[in-house]
Amino acid sequence: MKLKIQTKNKIFGFTLVLPTLIFIFTIIVYPLIMLLTMSVYHYESLKNPVFCGLENYIELLKDPIILLVLKNTLIYVGITVLFTLLIGLGMALALNSNIRGRSLFRIILLLPAMLPSVVTILIFFNLFHPRYGLIPYVLSFFITPPSFLVDVNYTLYTCTFVSIWESIPFVMLVLLAGLESLPREIFEAAKIDRASFSQTLKYITLPLLKPTILVALLIVTMDTFMVFSVPYILTQGGPGYASETITIHLYKISLFFFQFGKGAALAVIHTIIVLSISLIYLKILRR
């Protein structure tokens, strides 16, 4: 039997892709389907799960803790995204000028991105330690430092501080790549016209960089929505629910309290939120 070259090509292409597809279906799609099914079952210890329709979702909507956790997550995301973008933009602008030692600075500013997250978080755990941490000690010269790791009013912000530190290199990299791809002529023209630094920034750089900033914004938003290790290691979401985000909450109700149904329902909602942000991101990326 002789097949046409085009048909053969199609078959060959599909064969190359097939193993990956099988893997993705078994390790991603199947667990997701399982998550969806779990979310409509009621789990009680030692008994078989009972079908309960949308009860888990309704229960979640009525739960006042969910509102609190959602509020925490939004504050967390808002603060982290704002500061990461501001500081990251500043660093990218500084790195984009042609000065000596630029590549050395670039390495130093990028390194935090590669450190194991656990190590980063524990370094900050030590630095923030209420009794012998360096940060409270330095602050004690100016104010009475709060207990960053235990005070209800501060733990959420302590966590965002660490997340900001972790996310900056990435944002800086994205913005730097954006800055480097801008046409040089415009900046030369601005120089000839004696535009000041702030004028150039406001009327040329920022408007041209807008799409890149938007991409960075969406990625950091998505990433921070998924944040887990930072609050989990630093404060375990506590004290009480003070620094509990959606991810910590769904992890706790599933694996600590074995309410798998409720946890799954929250996970489904969480996935929908993150996926809708990512769809916007993909749309911008493809333009």
Added chain:
Amino acid sequence: MGISKRTLPIYLSLMFASIYTAFPLYWLFSSALKSLPEYLQVPPLIFPLHPTLENFAQVLFAENLTIYFWNSAYIASVSTIISVMLGSLSGYGFSRFKFPLSNYLFLFILVTRMIPFTSLVIPFFLLMRNYGLLDTHIAVILAHLTFQLPYAVWMMASFFQEMPQEYEEAAWLDGCSRIGVLFRIVIPIASPAMIATSIFCFIWSWNEFVFAVTLTQSTLSKTLPVRIYEWITPYYSLWGPMFASGVLASLPVLLLSLALQKYFAKGLLLGTRYR
């Protein structure tokens, strides 16, 4: 070009930023050299007064950290090899051949990359428990593939899209088979990109925490990040071993990323950080 009035503020801000990003790194390395009483000292010591390697000796010889090193290295290597092999094949398939639904399947893989891992952790835990795979290397390897594989596909596909097709066409005209073109032409040309992708996949698996802490329980499969995390508990904090093993876990990653600088921008752009 030296320091002038114009560049001074830039230098100052870069210095300040460098201190901000590098200080915690310095703190990690210097704290690892401290001895027990020096951790509890107020004011905290910026330099260890009596630098010592006893923390390293303790974690390596008394606490058997090497076993967790092996677990981490094994899991990261196997999952990286699988993801880069499959990722290269399908990246090539997606960028060179059109077959029914190929665009949709590619888009679908991109979307799977965006699924929050915390949503996958719970069904993964139950699945592994049902199959008796909890606390095995396989469980963690499969879990890490959930983010490595889509990343590798995306990375390799974007590389193949930029790669010129002339060599492949020439080989094809000379009578080389499809598989021959793949192994004799494409893979040798693609090897730098494959190495870069491998290093990123390796680092992410090496650093990963959520899946590892959920799926592992004992020395059979526990990875380095989980072991490091366990030095610090609500009841006691073993700073010395924590900092020493932190240094040992970070060194390979820092060295690898220094070797990787050329690809840094692209690799990070396509893969959001996995934590």
